[in-house]
Amino acid sequence: MAKKVLLARPHAFIVAEMRPFLERSGYQPTRLENLDDMHPGKLGSFSGAIISTAVVSSIPAKAAEVFAALRQHYPSLPVIFAGLTEFDSTLPSLQRIVHALHPAASILPFDSSTEKHPRLGERDVFLFLNKEDIASSAAESILRRHFR
Numbered sequence: 034m035a036k037k038v039l040l041a042r043p044h045a046f047i048v049a050e051m052r053p054f055l056e057r058s059g060y061q062p063t064r065l066e067n068l069d070d071m072h073p074g075k076l077g078s079f080s081g082a083i084i085s086t087a088v089v090s091s092i093p094a095k096a097a098e099v100f101a102a103l104r105q106h107y108p109s110l111p112v113i114f115a116g117l118t119e120f121d122s123t124l125p126s127l128q129r130i131v132h133a134l135h136p137a138a139s140i141l142p143f144d145s146s147t148e149k150h151p152r153l154g155e156r157d158v159f160l161f162l163n164k165e166d167i168a169s170s171a172a173e174s175i176l177r178r179h180f181r
Contacts, residue, residue, distance in 0.1 A: 035061040036080040038180060039110075041071070042092050042099040044085035046117060050164055051083065058173045060180065068094050072106045079110060081180030083162075086116035086123060097130045104134050109156040111179050113143075120144075120161050131159050145171045153178040 038060045040048065048064065055062045060080065065071060082103055086096050094102070096114070103110065114127055120142040131138045138157040141147045143166040152158045153175065160179055166172055 035059055036180065037061050037063050037077065039076065039079045039082040039103075039107075040064045041082045041103055042085045042090045042094070042096060044087040044090050044115075046085070046087065046115070046164060050167060051115065051162075054167045054172070055176075058176050060176075065092060068092055068099065068102055071102050079107065081111040081113065082107065083113045083115050086114050086118070086126065086161075096126075097133070100130050101134065111154050111156070111158070111181075113160045113162050113176075113179065115162045117163060119163065123161055127159070127161060135159075142166075143172065143175055144169065147171075148175050148178075154181050 036059065038055055040062050043064050052062050070076065084096050084099050092099060103112065116123055124140060127140050131140055135157045138159060139152065140159045140161065141150060143160050143162040148171040
């Protein structure tokens with residue numbers, strides 16, 4: 034049985050491009066339809082969550098709001114942020130989102146240097162994945178280590 038991953042802030046890229054990647058990696062994507070539905074009693078448990086950093090999403094809340102709700106209901110769940118931009122250009126906005134709740138958090142790119150990171154899967158380690166990262170040879174390994 035596949036492990037479940039919450040698509041906490043769906044965007045067309047996440048749904049279309051990441052769904053096959055997640056399924057190939059042994060995960061069942063579950064799309065959040067409404068921010069008010071985010072609680073374990075309604076959704077169940079997950080191996081991890083993915084939050085889109087895109088400007089628009091089917092969830093009308095911003096990435097920071099979705100992340101705060103996720104931390105309220107799933108305080109230890111591993112999180113990956115996903116977008117279409119490069120890691121370096123996205124890092125400042127990710128730092129604002131993440132450091133508000135986890136001041137000492139690590140935010141890592143989805144590349145070969147991250148594959149052996151000893152703290153993957155911990156609640157204060159976050160990854161950023163873009164479309165090009167999905168095609169990397171290390172992508173599935175990183176995903177499995179972060180979403181145990």
